[in-house]
Amino acid sequence: MAFIKIQNVVINTSYVAAVKLDHQTSLGEESVSVLIATPKFPLLQLDTIAQNFYHYEWMEFTGSAATALQDYFTSFNNVIDLLPPYQESNVG
Template identity: 60%
Template sequence: MAFIRLDSLVINTAYIAAVELESHTSDGEDSVAILIATPKFPLAWKEEISHSSQHYEWLEFTGKKAVALRTYFSSLNNVIDLLPSSYYSVACVNS
């Protein structure tokens, strides 16, 4: 488990379900969007946990925070790239 700190916001990476590196705000500004999945617990322990036992929320970052997140999630030290950009150029040539 790791944590990412952006100024006063600290995100537990165990709860990150998806990251959209090339996103845009409703105003058209470049952004990075992170989908956070947090567990929902039943009100009473006797209740069954439903199929939707997760709560999902998109967090959107712009400016320096977006640049920092894009750099972090583009680093091979932090993320395994299954289709590196060199693969795309080879695949296009072979098609």
């Protein structure tokens, strides 16, 4: 479990369900969106976890916050890229 702080928002990375990189707002401003999934039930009922027991909320960041998140979620120290853009093909 790790925490990341973006401006006045602290996010527990255990609850990050998805991240949209290189996204744009309706005004055309570059943004990064983070989908947070938090449990809606007491922690004592963990044996009954199902997908509908989560509350999902998209958080959209722009400006320097979007740049910082873009850097964080594209860093090989934080995320494994399964299809790196600079990978050379071995097909002959």
